[in-house]
Amino acid sequence: MLEDLRQLLRRDQVWPFLLEPVPPAIDVSHRMILYVEGLTVSFDGFKALNDLNLYLEDGELRCLIGANGAGKTTLMDVITGKTRPDAGAVFFGQTLNLLERSEADIAALGVGRKFQKPSVFEAQTVYANLELAMKMNKGIWPTLLARLTPEQRDRIDQVLEIVGLDHRRGLAAGALSHGQKQWLEIGMLLIAEPRLLLIDEPVAGMTAQETERTAQLLTSLAGEHTVVVVEHDMEFVRSIAKTVTVLHQGAVLAEGSMAQVQSNPAVVEVYLGDSQ
Ligand SMILES: Nc1ncnc2c1ncn2[C@@H]1O[C@H](COP(=O)(O)OP(=O)(O)OP(=O)(O)O)[C@@H](O)[C@H]1O
Numbered sequence: 374m375l376e377d378l379r380q381l382l383r384r385d386q387v388w389p390f391l392l393e394p395v396p397p398a399i400d401v402s403h404r405m406i407l408y409v410e411g412l413t414v415s416f417d418g419f420k421a422l423n424d425l426n427l428y429l430e431d432g433e434l435r436c437l438i439g440a441n442g443a444g445k446t447t448l449m450d451v452i453t454g455k456t457r458p459d460a461g462a463v464f465f466g467q468t469l470n471l472l473e474r475s476e477a478d479i480a481a482l483g484v485g486r487k488f489q490k491p492s493v494f495e496a497q498t499v500y501a502n503l504e505l506a507m508k509m510n511k512g513i514w515p516t517l518l519a520r521l522t523p524e525q526r527d528r529i530d531q532v533l534e535i536v537g538l539d540h541r542r543g544l545a546a547g548a549l550s551h552g553q554k555q556w557l558e559i560g561m562l563l564i565a566e567p568r569l570l571l572i573d574e575p576v577a578g579m580t581a582q583e584t585e586r587t588a589q590l591l592t593s594l595a596g597e598h599t600v601v602v603v604e605h606d607m608e609f610v611r612s613i614a615k616t617v618t619v620l621h622q623g624a625v626l627a628e629g630s631m632a633q634v635q636s637n638p639a640v641v642e643v644y645l646g647d648s649q
């Protein structure tokens with residue numbers, strides 16, 4: 374258990390355990406859950422994001438594509454409060470200015486982020502990993518051995534079902550396949566019932582079958598959650614995409630259905646040209 378706590382403190386993931394008692398409601402009365410406007414991020418004079426605009430509808434699944442260095446991860450870093458921009462605005466719903474909030478605050482408001490590398494607690498069972506996520510989320514940090522309520526156990530069961538690991542609940546996470554670890558980590562994010570999920574390169578390193586299962590999982594999460602997926606695997610993007618946003622040199626180059634962006638000459642030239 375102590376080793377788990379050490380591991381937890383080393384994690385990149387920000388757990389929303391420094392919660393506001395009651396997080397403010399997210400005003401999606403205009404159907405939009407995220408507004409990103411005029412976002413510019415400079416690193417030593419180099420603009421990783423350059424006057425970028427992005428609008429997400431509540432419950433949509435958006436794919437974000439673009440060549441290496443286009444600014445995809447930097448955009449996620451700004452939305453989650455990890456990187457502060459030089460200019461621009463980021464609003465969660467109509468009213469919540471994310472640029473005024475800390476990383477922990479933003480997580481607590483309901484923005485969940487999945488980094489590329491899975492970071493589950495290998496020595497713990499699948500169930501124990503979700504239990505830990507629940508305790509972190511509920512802010513019962515000092516009392517990790519406290520018992521969960523029946524409602525919390527129900528939520529864990531529900532999440533196990535959603536991510537397809539119900540039959541693996543008693544298995545040590547370290548014994549899972551790479552794909553299953555990724556699903557477990559998505560499950561750990563789902564415990565907090567986030568409104569917006571940002572997922573960076575989920576299928577890298579997965580088998581074809583795991584990739585297909587991940588496509589089903591992410592598609593099923595949309596609706597209840599708004600999901601942003603960054604991925605280089607065009608086959609995968611094609612299989613899940615409704616709306617695709619193409620980033621190029623820190624700005625939006627094109628946006629539309631997969632068919633629309635694929636036939637956009639500028640996109641073909643700078644990105645899709647040699648990946649089809
Ligand atoms: N902390 C940083 N300091 C300096 N430059 C950075 C930093 N973070 C990102 N960059 C640069 O900003 C640009 C955008 O990087 P970013 O990681 O956002 O790209 P990406 O679209 O996620 O690429 P990939 O597909 O390779 O993951 C790159 O040129 C990168 O080298």
Ligand SMILES: [Mg+2]
Nearest residue numbers: 445446447573
């Ligand atoms: Mg990246």
